[in-house]
Amino acid sequence: xxxxxxxxxxxxxxxxxxxxxxxxxxxxxxxxxxxxxxxxxxxxxxxxxxxxxxxxxxxxxxxxxxxxxxxxxxxxxxxxxxxxxxxxxxxxxxxxxxxxx
Numbered sequence: 314x315x316x317x318x319x320x321x322x323x324x325x326x327x328x329x330x331x332x333x334x335x336x337x338x339x340x341x342x343x344x345x346x347x348x349x350x351x352x353x354x355x356x357x358x359x360x361x362x363x364x365x366x367x368x369x370x371x372x373x374x375x376x377x378x379x380x381x382x383x384x385x386x387x388x389x390x391x392x393x394x395x396x397x398x399x400x401x402x403x404x405x406x407x408x409x410x411x412x413x414x
Contacts, residue, residue, distance in 0.1 A: 317349040317399065318378040324371040325357050329388050333372035336389040344401050374398070 321337055323330035334353060341349050356363040356371055366375060376383040376399055385398040396402045 315348065315379050317345055317376060319349055319351045320366070320375045320377060321351065321353045322356055322363055322366070322368045322371050322373045322375070323353060325355060330355075330372055332388045332390065333374075336392075336395070337374060340389070340392065340395055340399075344396065344399075376400075 319337070319341070321333060323333060337351070341351060354362050356368060363371075370386050372386070372388060374385040374389060374395070376385075379400075383398045383400070385395055389395050393402070
């Protein structure tokens, strides 16, 4: 069983941070069903961790495992973009949907 190691970098308790947390938790619970480890990192409390990961904007989601490493910036409200970034669906499927519209 492949386990996803995820890190979500946020700034404080802003509405954008809360939205990213909520969106990511919904995706994790519906699509990863216990196959993930999520750590939420507040860059105001842990600036060195953000600097080590070269975080330039928040919210930023980093998928550390399984490889390859991926970064997704934003509030994670675009579910398909997040699923592609996590490699839970492939890009070809989403491209085909876009062409059919």
